[in-house]
Amino acid sequence: MGKSCVVIGAGMVGTSTALHLRQRGHEVVLIDRSEPGQQTSFGNAGLIQREAAEPYPFPRELGKIWQVASGQGFDIAWRASALLHVLPQLLAYAWHSQPQRHARVASHYGALIAACITEHDALVRSAGAQDLIDTRGYRKIYRTAPAFEQAARDAERLARTWGIDNRVEDGAELARREPGLKQRLAGAIHHASTWSVRDPGALVQAYAADFVAQGGQLMRAEVQALEPQLKGWNLRTSQGPLSAQDVVVAQGPWSQDLLAALGYRFPMFVKRGYHQHYDGAHGLNGPVFDAQKGYLLVPMRAGLRLTTGAELALRDDAPQPTQLAPAQACARTLVELGQPSPLAPWMGSRPCMPDMLPVMGPAPHHSGLWLNFGHGHQGFTLGPVAGRLLAEMISDQPCFLDPAPYAATRLAS
Ligand SMILES: Cc1cc2nc3c(=O)[nH]c(=O)nc-3n(C[C@H](O)[C@H](O)[C@H](O)COP(=O)(O)OP(=O)(O)OC[C@H]3O[C@@H](n4cnc5c(N)ncnc54)[C@H](O)[C@@H]3O)c2cc1C
Structure with missing residues (x-):
């Protein structure tokens, strides 16, 4: 018999989870304070990254560390005030990035990534959202021969x-x-099986619409507290109380907020990023990552989207899009960029864990509480994989991937 479930957070991860739960016969409410797909899953680069089998390690080369520390380059920016807060997480991130440990992490990460296209494909077809998908792949381009040869x-x-x-x-x-590139470059790696999405927020909305069409309930409200009962959960929300047997926390970068009152302290930190749209006749056939500079250009419905690299700042610090201007200047040397959109740059926060693996599975100290967050640089890619895995666990079904490496017990205090 199906359970009653509430999924908190209608980003790519929560929406995919809700859809998979509904497909397994549960009564599901998907709740968000915004419309589905309007936060981190809205403003990202929209890549479904089949190529991203190995997560980004903490930089290890001395030259790179010096470049970041001294503020040269603009792929990584940082704020001293934030570094003090997240120093333990960064040290743990560096520790997990040692080659042998990173190889082990990559074996678990790569297993998730390997399933990303198949799992999105199933949801795209079910939602009839094929018009949002571009399957022509994605290029990392290199300006100098040594960098290109290493990349090859x-x-x-x-x-x-x-x-x-x-x-x-x-x-x-x-x-x-x-042919739209204005310069002759050293070369590129074409990741032919990576997909790009013409409007990432719209893809989440299409999955959410499919969830509703299949009998799921979408609710717009802020969840203010989670209260464990003898059996199941009560939720305090801005629209009144709600109860359910099982609750899934899929709040992306906000996932720690409600869990703190239940005694959980996950070492999540964020890598913020920005985007800006441009209206130029860029002529690009697909997304391009200017790999030696560290920004992406992605053709989208709203124009050419430029996304920046990582900013180490606190989630709620005021936006400081200092990486955009140098990225824009570099992009102008490559393509006809045109004018920036008059809208303020968008900012979002990649929810990251120090060991580079997401948290997916039961909460260690509460029955009926499930966690699905911390998918870092690839949460948009991994949403459907994460959603299926969690729905299988909640439904007590055999899991299509071993969930053990992603268990919360490895991190929670
Ligand atoms: C610049 C940039 C580029 C990126 N590019 C890519 C890319 O190309 N490919 C890729 O795979 N990933 C990319 N990412 C990462 C990806 O965007 C994230 O990992 C992913 O969107 C996280 O999804 P989510 O569903 O966990 O979180 P979100 O999309 O943020 O969803 C969480 C939801 O929870 C809701 N919420 C939070 N608290 C509450 C509450 N108390 N009550 C009700 N609702 C609540 C929020 O409103 C939000 O809708 C990028 C990120 C950035 C910043």
Whole structure:
């Protein structure tokens, strides 16, 4: 018999979870203080990253550390006030990034990523959202020969290890594939099996609409507190009380907020990022990552979206989009960028865990409480994989992937 479940957070992760629970016959309420897909899952680069089998490690090369620390380059920015708060998380992140540990983390991360296209494909078809998907792949472009040659070696290793369709393109091949580029570059890696989404927020909305069409209930309210009962849960919300047997916390970067009152302290930290749209006749055939500079250009419905790298700041600090201007200047040397949108730059927070793995599974000290957050740089990619895995656990079904590496018990205090 189906259970009554509430999923808190209608981003890509929560919406996919709610949909998978509903497909397994549960009575599901998906609750968010905004419309579905309007927060982190709205403003990202919209890539469904089949190529991202290995999570970004903490920088280890001395040259790179010096570059970041001294404020040269603009792929990573940081605020001293925030570093003091997140120092323990950053030290743990550096520790987990040692080569042997990182290889172990990557084996668990890569298992999730390997399923991302198949799992999105099932939801895209069910939602009839094929018009939002571009399957022409994604390019990382390199300006200098040594960087390109190193990238080609890495791409071949990743292709062998993870079965990723990576194609190495020299400068001439890249110029043929992307004739809109204004400069002759050293070359590119074309990740042919990566998808891009023309409007990431709209894809979440399409999945949410499918959830409602399948009998799920969408509720717009702020959840203010979670109260365990003898059996099940009461939720205090801005629209009144709600109860359920099982509750899923899928609040992205806000996931720690309600859990703190229940005694959980997860070492989550955020890497913030910004986007700006441009109206130029850029001529790009697909998304392009300017790999030696650290920003992305993605053709979208709203224009050409430029997204920045990581800003180490606190989630609620005021926006400080200092990475946008240098990224924009670099992008102008590559494509006809045109004018920026008059809207203020969008800002979002990637919810990151120090060991680079998401938290997916039961809460350690409360029955009927489930966790699905911390998907970092690839939460948009991983939402449907994470949603299926959690729905299988809640439904007591065999899991299509071993959930043990993602258990909360490894981190919670
Ligand atoms: C610049 C940038 C580029 C990125 N590019 C990519 C990319 O190309 N590919 C990729 O895979 N990932 C990318 N990411 C990461 C990705 O966007 C996130 O990992 C992902 O969106 C997280 O999804 P989520 O559902 O966990 O969180 P969210 O999308 O933030 O959803 C959480 C939801 O919870 C709701 N909520 C929170 N608290 C409450 C409450 N108390 N009551 C009710 N509702 C609540 C919020 O309103 C929100 O809708 C990028 C991130 C950034 C910042």
